[in-house]
Amino acid sequence: MARLRTWAGIALAGALTVSLAGCSDTGGKRAEDARKAAAAQGRAAVDTPRWTFAMITHSGDGDTFWDIVQNGAKQAAVKDNINFLYSHDDEAQQQAQLVDAAVDKQVDGIIVSLAKPDALKAALARARKAGIPVITVNSGSAQSKEFGALTHIGQDETVAGEAVGEELNARGRKKAVCVLHEQGNVGHEQRCDGIRKTFDGTVRNLYVTGTSMPDVQSAIEAKLQADKSVDAVVTLGAPYADTAVKAKRGAGSKAEIDTFDLNAKVAASLKDGTLGFAVDQQPYLQGYQAVDLLWLYKYNDDVLGGGKPVLTGPQIVTEDRAAALEEYTQRGTR
Numbered sequence: 001m002a003r004l005r006t007w008a009g010i011a012l013a014g015a016l017t018v019s020l021a022g023c024s025d026t027g028g029k030r031a032e033d034a035r036k037a038a039a040a041q042g043r044a045a046v047d048t049p050r051w052t053f054a055m056i057t058h059s060g061d062g063d064t065f066w067d068i069v070q071n072g073a074k075q076a077a078v079k080d081n082i083n084f085l086y087s088h089d090d091e092a093q094q095q096a097q098l099v100d101a102a103v104d105k106q107v108d109g110i111i112v113s114l115a116k117p118d119a120l121k122a123a124l125a126r127a128r129k130a131g132i133p134v135i136t137v138n139s140g141s142a143q144s145k146e147f148g149a150l151t152h153i154g155q156d157e158t159v160a161g162e163a164v165g166e167e168l169n170a171r172g173r174k175k176a177v178c179v180l181h182e183q184g185n186v187g188h189e190q191r192c193d194g195i196r197k198t199f200d201g202t203v204r205n206l207y208v209t210g211t212s213m214p215d216v217q218s219a220i221e222a223k224l225q226a227d228k229s230v231d232a233v234v235t236l237g238a239p240y241a242d243t244a245v246k247a248k249r250g251a252g253s254k255a256e257i258d259t260f261d262l263n264a265k266v267a268a269s270l271k272d273g274t275l276g277f278a279v280d281q282q283p284y285l286q287g288y289q290a291v292d293l294l295w296l297y298k299y300n301d302d303v304l305g306g307g308k309p310v311l312t313g314p315q316i317v318t319e320d321r322a323a324a325l326e327e328y329t330q331r332g333t334r
Helices: 011-021 025-041 064-079 092-104 117-129 157-170 186-198 213-226 238-251 264-271 283-300 319-330
Strands: 004-006 052-057 083-088 109-112 134-137 152-154 175-180 202-207 232-235 256-260 278-280 315-317
Touching: 052 064, 052 092, 052 283, 064 083, 064 238, 064 283, 083 092, 092 109, 092 117, 109 117, 109 283, 117 134, 134 283, 152 283, 157 186, 157 232, 157 256, 157 278, 157 315, 175 186, 175 213, 186 202, 202 213, 213 238, 232 238, 238 256, 238 264, 264 278, 264 319, 315 319
Parallel strands: 052 083, 052 109, 109 134, 134 152, 175 202, 175 232, 232 256, 256 278
Antiparallel strands: 004 315, 278 315
């Protein structure tokens, strides 16, 4: 049996995965072609008003993870007759200003990530005062309710880290490096802390300048050269996994490279054994459900989760499962 450990999730996530994986090659292609055609023609499945939803994230330029989130949000927006606006900035104060701009536009709903929650608190208070419903996504589950959001969609970062620690134990690892590429991101700190909770070995944090891949590579390579006993490197984003592999080769290290998040490159590297495992939080589902749940709230006053976060992960993906997911990563939905 394919090896896939599901540590947390929701029925909706499972249903989506089953529906995608259950298609035959021909049926899956037809369904995909139909989806693309509907999206291209802007056909909605509902006749509700054309509300405007704004998604504002902490993404930097060129972050493929957020491309997948957007793919999910855009498909849900077509289905739900939503005018979808996307903006991003990896500087917290700039992200807050983008939220303020959305409030000034009097949008009908806001989706926001809270990587650095304190910087967003005042902006979300303005949204709440203006009567604009908010859903937080990906980062900030602990602050979501406090800041007045309807719900949070994503993975519990501490639980995800704990899952990684357990997986490292199962693989017999003894000394790990957790590579943090965005200082101040509370979710990243929670991931590394979670690993430390369950991992029987030792974990050291390595802070790198995530905006410069050469700097990331040199920092990891230096660490592996200085400490040959390191047998696992965990990166916190898919784009950094390949860089860690290059660093490993440069250092002549035998450490296993593992990563959070999944994309086409990670799936291929899992399949050929270059990477040990990946932690998938299903970003497509985060974007899709954020739009869909805002639409449900506007249409029917529905709120999913009962005040608790709606979990989309984590899932530990290994070599055995990578081939089945590779098709979806190539089309930008996993």
